[in-house]
Amino acid sequence: xxxxxxxxxxxxxxxxxxxxxxxxxxxxxxxxxxxxxxxxxxxxxxxxxxxxxxxxxxxxxxxxxxxxxxxxxxxxxxxxxxxxxxxxxxxxxxxxxxxxxxxxxxxxxxxxxxxxxxxxxxxxxxxxxxxxxxxxxxxxxxxxxxxxxxxxxxxxxxxxxxxxx
Amino acid sequence: xxxxxxxxxxxxxxxxxxxxxxxxxxxxxxxxxxxxxxxxxxxxxxxxxxxxxxxxxxxxxxxxxxxxxxxxxxxxxxxxxxxxxxxxx
Numbered sequence: 001x002x003x004x005x006x007x008x009x010x011x012x013x014x015x016x017x018x019x020x021x022x023x024x025x026x027x028x029x030x031x032x033x034x035x036x037x038x039x040x041x042x043x044x045x046x047x048x049x050x051x052x053x054x055x056x057x058x059x060x061x062x063x064x065x066x067x068x069x070x071x072x073x074x075x076x077x078x079x080x081x082x083x084x085x086x087x088x089x090x091x092x093x094x095x096x097x098x099x100x101x102x103x104x105x106x107x108x109x110x111x112x113x114x115x116x117x118x119x120x121x122x123x124x125x126x127x128x129x130x131x132x133x134x135x136x137x138x139x140x141x142x143x144x145x146x147x148x149x150x151x152x153x154x155x156x157x158x159x160x161x162x163x164x165x
Numbered sequence: 166x167x168x169x170x171x172x173x174x175x176x177x178x179x180x181x182x183x184x185x186x187x188x189x190x191x192x193x194x195x196x197x198x199x200x201x202x203x204x205x206x207x208x209x210x211x212x213x214x215x216x217x218x219x220x221x222x223x224x225x226x227x228x229x230x231x232x233x234x235x236x237x238x239x240x241x242x243x244x245x246x247x248x249x250x251x252x253x254x
Contacts, residue, residue, distance in 0.1 A: 025203045025206045028203040028207060030207060030208075032204070059211060139200060139203075140195070143195045143196075143200065147194075
């Protein structure tokens with residue numbers, strides 16, 4: 001049965017390098033810029049930006065599910081050690097929560113846009129701020145997994161395979 | 166030219182800073198550059214994607230109809246907020 005599975009390379013992955021950090025570029029950028037455009041739209045009285053914000057939010061929601069699929073596969077192959085296990089668990093939990101939050105916000109935004117596309121209620125702006133904070137926390141956790149614990153880097157994979165960590 | 170020969174003997178700023186650098190070779194814990202390029206890559210790519218998708222979204226049916234994207238004349242995703250809204254139909 002194991003012979004049917006693809007062989008893992010020196011990053012402990014069946015593909016060249018991690019894909020999750022590439023896909024999250026889109027989630028992070030579009031979720032944050034959506035909130036920024038909402039802020040400018042409300043305070044700068046530029047309601048045209050609400051349309052840009054909606055589209056960015058919609059595609060951030062689509063992208064996060066792709067990010068979660070690759071994130072789960074790569075987390076399963078990560079062999080976390082020491083404090084990395086707790087951080088990876090929290091990163092996964094917040095990741096799934098963000099998918100829910102983004103989906104809810106996009107649905108809410110769709111209704112708002114259908115009723116009046118040129119205004120935005122302040123509670124939605126508050127929800128956008130919460131989303132941005134969640135994204136910032138999630139990015140920090142992801143940074144620690146890569147830059148502190150080095151998951152899926154060649155030296156760490158070699159150390160794990162040799163039983164050194 | 167004699168002065169140039171002395172250059173390798175001089176301590177470099179990097180060596181002087183070494184005592185303050187962390188495991189990543191930085192004076193702070195996590196690198197900042199990879200976090201900023203999220204925006205460069207993500208927004209640039211999606212801007213191009215919107216530009217490509219914009220002219221393609223012309224029908225009122227299916228997904229684009231559900232998202233109220235019918236836009237006479239110009240493409241909705243490149244014309245910010247004026248045509249891609251139910252209020253302007």
